Amino acid sequence: MPPILEPNTLDFISHSEAQTRRLGARLAAYLKPGDVLALVGDLGSGKTRWVQGVCAGLSVTEPVISPTFTLVNEYQGLYPVYHIDLYRLADAAETATFGLEDYLYGAGITIIEWADRVTALLPGDYLTVELHHLEDTKRRVILRPHGQRFLRLLETFKQATFAQQRQP
Ligand SMILES: Nc1ncnc2c1ncn2[C@@H]1O[C@H](COP(=O)(O)OP(=O)(O)OP(=O)(O)O)[C@@H](O)[C@H]1O
Ligand SMILES: [Mg+2]
Numbered sequence: 105m106p107p108i109l110e111p112n113t114l115d116f117i118s119h120s121e122a123q124t125r126r127l128g129a130r131l132a133a134y135l136k137p138g139d140v141l142a143l144v145g146d147l148g149s150g151k152t153r154w155v156q157g158v159c160a161g162l163s164v165t166e167p168v169i170s171p172t173f174t175l176v177n178e179y180q181g182l183y184p185v186y187h188i189d190l191y192r193l194a195d196a197a198e199t200a201t202f203g204l205e206d207y208l209y210g211a212g213i214t215i216i217e218w219a220d221r222v223t224a225l226l227p228g229d230y231l232t233v234e235l236h237h238l239e240d241t242k243r244r245v246i247l248r249p250h251g252q253r254f255l256r257l258l259e260t261f262k263q264a265t266f267a268q269q270r271q272p
Contacts, residue, residue, distance in 0.1 A: 112255055114247040114262055117238070123236075126245060127155025129185050130265055131247075134257050135162070135213050137183045142219030142226060145235030150243050151217045154233060155187055158215060170217065175202050184212030190221045199225060229253040 164181035186207040231252030236244040
């Protein structure tokens with residue numbers, strides 16, 4: 105399996121839940137309000153673990169769990185964080201009722217699990233985080249930038265995180 109799919113893509117094998125969280129936490133240092141992370145991956149692939157890592161990196165102290173009765177949890181860390189989980193989304197029309205666009209264009213960082221259900225509604229700039237189940241504790245994590253902001257961000261992130269052969 106090639107380590108890099110495209111020059112602008114980060115393709116990484118995580119060997120543990122902790123490593124997935126750490127990669128998320130490291131990425132968090134580069135995020136700012138208005139940023140959107142689109143998480144894609146099967147049940148149990150590690151999407152929520154990734155969100156927990158990002159939130160830890162943003163100094164969120166409250167518990168980060170997928171919303172159950174609503175589609176969105178809001179946390180306050182360095183910035184507001186909107187944790188959206190669309191697993192239970194009934195249909196595309198429901199995105200309007202819960203106000204997806206208010207979050208996407210709001211004052212915080214938006215992280216969406218099952219984001220492939222609303223791809224057409226995402227802004228021009230966002231980062232796709234793809235998680236693939238390989239083995240029990242092994243996941244493939246692919247970051248794909250969309251738009252100039254995330255192209256640049258990912259370049260910087262890769263340099264800082266992997267240039268010195270350090271493991272995140
Ligand atoms: N390398 C890894 N990275 C992330 N999670 C891992 C890894 N190895 C094992 N796991 C386990 O996989 C599970 C991932 O659960 P998590 O809730 O994050 O998945 P999810 O993609 O959010 O699932 P769902 O679609 O049900 O919301 C956890 O039990 C975690 O301990
Ligand atoms: Mg989840």
